[in-house]
Every structure is written in structure tokens, then in C-alpha cells.
Amino acid sequence: MVRLNWTFQAKDDLKAIAEYISRDSKRYAKLQVIRLKNRTRILKTQVHSGNIVPEINQENIRELIEGNYRIIYKIVQDNRIDILTIHHSARDLTRRKIE
Numbered sequence: 001m002v003r004l005n006w007t008f009q010a011k012d013d014l015k016a017i018a019e020y021i022s023r024d025s026k027r028y029a030k031l032q033v034i035r036l037k038n039r040t041r042i043l044k045t046q047v048h049s050g051n052i053v054p055e056i057n058q059e060n061i062r063e064l065i066e067g068n069y070r071i072i073y074k075i076v077q078d079n080r081i082d083i084l085t086i087h088h089s090a091r092d093l094t095r096r097k098i099e
Helices: 008-022 026-044
Strands: 003-006 061-066 069-077 080-088
Touching: 003 008, 003 026, 008 026, 008 080, 026 061, 026 069, 026 080
Parallel strands: 003 080
Antiparallel strands: 061 069, 069 080
């Protein structure tokens, strides 16, 4: 089974998303965070289930879509995936530094 490693950036993104949504609804903010986290579970058994990120165009950097969010991850090893960032699809990804 693959180990999912949430980077500091991804954790900060998740926190910022929750804080932003909670301005209107704490309940919905909590549900959105749960949805995003649950979406990554597929990676434990299907590493290549996401699409290659077009802006980066590297085989090992892929994305899952959950609602309006892009969950960008990197296949580091056969047994390790790093969740790099969670990015709102309406924003320009090329302006972000993704490592």
C-alpha cells in the first residue's frame, strides 16, 4: 500500500480553504475538507488514477479533481505519494511554485 504524505503547502492550502468557506458556513467548510481528504484515498491503491498536470507536464506530477479543486500530487516512489497542493481551478496555476 502507498503512503500519502501531505506537504506543509498542502496542509496550509487545506486550512486556508476551510477558513475561507467557514466565513459563510462552518459545516460546509468541514464537509469540503472531508471530501478533499477522502478523494486522495484512491491513491493508496491506484497511484496513476490522476491526470498529468498540463501546466507542468511531468509524468510523476498528477492531479485529482474534487469539485472546484485540483489536488496535485507527486509520485515520489512506488510506495510514497506527496500531496503537493490543493488549488482552486479558477486560479492560475502557473503563478504558483509547486515543488
